[in-house]
Amino acid sequence: MSDAPESNTHDQSPAIDESNVVEGLQETAPAVETEEHIPLSDAVPAPAEISAPEPEEAPPAPEEEIGVAYAGERSPPVDPVATLRAETAAAVQELEVEIRNQTEGSAETRDLAADLLRLIRENLERLRPPALDNVVTALRQNVFNSDYLDPDFWRGIAMVLQYQVTELTALIQRRLRGEFAVDAYGMDSELIELVRPVAGFLYRSWWRVTSEGLDGIPAEGPALLLANHSGVLPWDSAMIATAVLEDHPSQRLVRSLHDPWMITVPGLAPALAAFGQAPALPENAARLLDDGQLVCAFPEGAQGAGKLFWNRYRLTGFDARDYIRVALRAGAPIIPVAVIGAEEIYPMLINVRPVAQLLNLPYFPLTPLFPWFGLLGITPLPSKWSIIFDTPIDPSVYGAAAADDPTTIAQINDLVQRRIQSLLDERTAARRSIFFG
Numbered sequence: 001m002s003d004a005p006e007s008n009t010h011d012q013s014p015a016i017d018e019s020n021v022v023e024g025l026q027e028t029a030p031a032v033e034t035e036e037h038i039p040l041s042d043a044v045p046a047p048a049e050i051s052a053p054e055p056e057e058a059p060p061a062p063e064e065e066i067g068v069a070y071a072g073e074r075s076p077p078v079d080p081v082a083t084l085r086a087e088t089a090a091a092v093q094e095l096e097v098e099i100r101n102q103t104e105g106s107a108e109t110r111d112l113a114a115d116l117l118r119l120i121r122e123n124l125e126r127l128r129p130p131a132l133d134n135v136v137t138a139l140r141q142n143v144f145n146s147d148y149l150d151p152d153f154w155r156g157i158a159m160v161l162q163y164q165v166t167e168l169t170a171l172i173q174r175r176l177r178g179e180f181a182v183d184a185y186g187m188d189s190e191l192i193e194l195v196r197p198v199a200g201f202l203y204r205s206w207w208r209v210t211s212e213g214l215d216g217i218p219a220e221g222p223a224l225l226l227a228n229h230s231g232v233l234p235w236d237s238a239m240i241a242t243a244v245l246e247d248h249p250s251q252r253l254v255r256s257l258h259d260p261w262m263i264t265v266p267g268l269a270p271a272l273a274a275f276g277q278a279p280a281l282p283e284n285a286a287r288l289l290d291d292g293q294l295v296c297a298f299p300e301g302a303q304g305a306g307k308l309f310w311n312r313y314r315l316t317g318f319d320a321r322d323y324i325r326v327a328l329r330a331g332a333p334i335i336p337v338a339v340i341g342a343e344e345i346y347p348m349l350i351n352v353r354p355v356a357q358l359l360n361l362p363y364f365p366l367t368p369l370f371p372w373f374g375l376l377g378i379t380p381l382p383s384k385w386s387i388i389f390d391t392p393i394d395p396s397v398y399g400a401a402a403a404d405d406p407t408t409i410a411q412i413n414d415l416v417q418r419r420i421q422s423l424l425d426e427r428t429a430a431r432r433s434i435f436f437g
Helices: 018-028 062-072 080-101 107-126 131-143 151-176 189-206 235-247 260-264 268-274 282-290 321-330 353-358 374-378 400-404 406-430
Strands: 210-212 223-227 254-258 294-297 334-340 386-389
Touching: 080 107, 080 131, 107 131, 107 151, 107 189, 131 151, 151 189, 189 235, 223 235, 223 321, 223 406, 235 254, 235 294, 235 334, 235 386, 254 282, 260 268, 282 294, 282 321, 321 400, 321 406, 334 406, 386 406, 400 406
Parallel strands: 210 386, 223 294, 223 334, 254 294
Antiparallel strands: 334 386
């Protein structure tokens, strides 16, 4: 063998033990395949003949390597704005938890105070100076040092919300100048994140929505949600989307299909598209499902949203056949959804048809508050909501040819309608109060 074992030039031992050398080579030397076995005593020279290789440059000690690595790294710069925002959010969250755990005062007042603090905390993410500085000052002077039953606490909350609204107005003005980006469908993710805290407040505090069956919504891939429609304005669509975005483990975005008449309202069509919605057309549903999206359709259409109060929770004009057909073709599960509580937010007493025709609207509602109280009349009443996502219908059960079979599609349509109506009947009968559930 031509390779000799390396010797340590710093080793001052007077003699080398041949047996130790042999044992060391047997343990460490690489195996060499040869056709003829060579005795180890012939392959290894005598100890006196072992020559040391040229000394190599010693590698740096571990301490030196670590020292060089640390010396070459630079700590990331500290962002004072991010630090202030994080510290303030932590303080607000701590106060929110403290208020929820208190026993003084009414539960409704505690929940409202805590929910407003949560809304403030979520809105801190998009604040920059000077708005952030103003909010922090108001929190320190009026909120952190006051009991939630103290008028100064609520005065401070009002000041903070005012600053946040001002910042929101500035953001809207920037967007009106065209400084934003949308996806291929016109959806604006920044806008959705902007209104998400407000939608969350309505979901948790105003309507106190309870959601069931969210585990039936797939974590990925397409699915078709079919829901009852009500409430004059499409708040039911917003709360279904909020339920999935806030409470589903995957926090998926629901792309709702809105009534086509809404695009006739000036400026409303781009706003709906920015929030991820699309006109209620089968081709839009097919395109979104093929893209792996969650799609929510309301088969009652405008008839459902414009029902009179005494006809509430009775499905009318329920026709989901076109949506079922595209769902079967896309292999998307079909999920019936029942919404309880939306019928009472705008109790529609009369549909003034002449005014509706004049304005090119499907209905013009008269409610106990609208139009008598002006803009205040469009404030939705704080009814107690429930949203039930029923067991998904597996399209594979019906086979590949089901999408072209009108009888099968009609059977699925009737099945979905019966399921939703059954849930509506069951839950409304069990309610003790419209406003308290």
